[in-house]
Amino acid sequence: MKELTIDATVENIERVTSFVDEQLEALGCPLKAQMQIDIAIDELFGNIAHYAYNPEVGPATVRVDVLQEPLSVVVTFIDNGVAYDPLAKEDPDVALSAEEREIGGLGIYMVKKSMDEISYEYKDGQNILRIKKHL
Numbered sequence: 001m002k003e004l005t006i007d008a009t010v011e012n013i014e015r016v017t018s019f020v021d022e023q024l025e026a027l028g029c030p031l032k033a034q035m036q037i038d039i040a041i042d043e044l045f046g047n048i049a050h051y052a053y054n055p056e057v058g059p060a061t062v063r064v065d066v067l068q069e070p071l072s073v074v075v076t077f078i079d080n081g082v083a084y085d086p087l088a089k090e091d092p093d094v095a096l097s098a099e100e101r102e103i104g105g106l107g108i109y110m111v112k113k114s115m116d117e118i119s120y121e122y123k124d125g126q127n128i129l130r131i132k133k134h135l
Contacts, residue, residue, distance in 0.1 A: 001063060001064065001065050002019075002023055002063070002064045003061060003062070003063045003064075004016065004019045004061065004063075005059050005060070005061045006059070006060060006061075006062070007058070007059060007060075008045070008048045008053060008057060008058055008059065008060035008079055008081070009049050009057055010046060010049045010050070012045070013041065013042055013045050013046055016041055016045050016062050017038050017041050017042070019062065019064075020037065020038075020041055020062065020064055020075055021034060021038065023064040023066070023073070024037065027066060027071070027073065027135060029073070029135050030135065033134075033135055036115070037073070037075065037131070037133055039110065039111070040075070040111045040114065040115060041062075041075070043107040043108065043110065043111050044077050044086075044108075044129060044131070045060065045062070045077065046107075047086065047107075047108075048060050048077060048079050048081065048127075051081070051082065051084065052079045052080075052081025052082060052084070052127065053079075053081045053082075054082075058079065058080060058081055059079070059080070060077060060078065060079045061076075061077075061078040061079075062075065062076070062077055062078075063075070063076040063078070064076075067132075070134050070135075071134070071135045072116065072132055072133060072134040072135055073132070073133055073135060074130055074131070074132045075130070075131050075133075076128060076129070076130045077127075077128075077129045077130075078126050078127065078128050078129075079126065079127050080125055080127075081127060083127060084127060085120045085122070086108045086129070087108070087112070087118065087119075087120045088120075089108070111131065114133075115132060115133055116132050116134045117130070117131070117132035118130065118131050118132070
């Protein structure tokens with residue numbers, strides 16, 4: 001397990017992505033899976049940066065675990081911000097045109113569709129969001 005604790009700011013998304021990519025490259029992760037994980041990081045860490053501590057800035061921890069059989073990676077996002085379950089929101093109606101759809105929710109929907117598993121829990125004052133991708 002590798003772990004990075006960093007201020008939850010939009011400016012740190014690139015640093016978090018690089019940290020996770022280092023682990024993925026060491027595993028020989030396929031480029032498509034790495035790109036999907038990178039998009040998920042952008043969305044999920046971006047949400048933490050925008051909403052968890054707003055208007056303040058607080059820490060977020062990003063943890064990377066590698067599982068065997070099947071070979072997969074689990075990226076866990078942990079923050080002490082406002083309790084918020086992004087999975088509780090109903091998926092957007094993608095059959096509607098962009099003009100007809102309600103604003104918001106499309107990013108988390110894309111993460112749900114591109115990851116093999118996604119889970120959320122609020123425990124001991126922490127938001128814990130996990131994404132899992134089989135490699």
